[in-house]
Amino acid sequence: MSTSTRDRLVTAVGELMRGHGYSAVTVKQITTASRAPMGSLYHHFPGGKPEIAAAALRTSGAAYIQLLPLLMDPHEDLREAVLGAFTAAAETIEQSGWINMCPVGTVAGEIADSEPALREVAAEVIGSWIDQGTTYFVDRGLTEPESRELILAILAALEGAFILSRTLRSTEPLLAAGRAMAARTEAFVAGDRSRGQSPMPGEKACAAQ
């Protein structure tokens, strides 16, 4: 079952990076966690740990972006959808004992200046999130520039709030970030609806009357 061994290696590295980051993970930990002999590891991944880590970032990155429609589709109101996604993330992170919800972000932050090949893989994953998120918001009625603007801010707020919430052991950063992103979403939706235009770069994004 060579496919299964490969999958076990990728899953093991993904889980190890979730808890320990990239540098702290050893090849020995990988073979132990995946119940794969060393030879098998290098058979499937001649490049060793960096190559398995790249596969793990791609695999988990592809899975994470699937959460976007899963969490947001049930909400007809787009503002509620964004708020609901952040609230669900806050509930999950607390209930899981402050698990690292996104090893892609934390590993990227750790290795962006020291592991150029892995940084490029992380950039590819994040780039695909931006593209897929843009498509999602276009499907929900925003313009393409608005959608890209919104998903960039949401991904930034989410990645940063994950770190703050895990570090503080508090859902407060995720909830505050979610309310800010819900407000941003509302401004785009309201702009589309009533003005036929929207708050874009350089303009005031929203103004209370």
Next chain:
Amino acid sequence: MSTSTRDRLVTAVGELMRGHGYSAVTVKQITTASRAPMGSLYHHFPGGKPEIAAAALRTSGAAYIQLLPLLMDPHEDLREAVLGAFTAAAETIEQSGWINMCPVGTVAGEIADSEPALREVAAEVIGSWIDQGTTYFVDRGLTEPESRELILAILAALEGAFILSRTLRSTEPLLAAGRAMAARTEAFVAGDRSRGQSPMPGEKACAAQ
């Protein structure tokens, strides 16, 4: 000059963590970079690497939050102040060749589940940022709950955008996050000014007329 040796050790670990994260940094790299003998390292920091890393997080964390008034005070308009801070961060990160602007955030993300003592130090640093940021926005005229809500979202967006911008080698995430946070700020300011109330948890934060 034992104070100077201690400072050199802390500075060296701060710089090493900026480029490599926490786990990848070795005691040998620390003594080399700080030009301090091994005995001197353990004289000043009997706990070794984790203890110097804690000191580095505290020192750089205290320095980073000083940037808040430095970047924002020149702007009379609070929305412009927040936008200006993110724009300045984007310019600096690009001009520096995508340097890690905040090792506190990336190290926290890396070690939150694996180094409990260091996580607590990071939580202490981030907690002080929240307190000082709250005080800053109160001084600029927002209420205490608004100020806390705003600084939490800003710190989340900034930390996440740092990671996205470094990974993508693009200022786009920082600029999009900055525009979102400027809009959030504007909504609080406008709420204070014209309604005597503000967009708070659970309410709609802003609505275009």
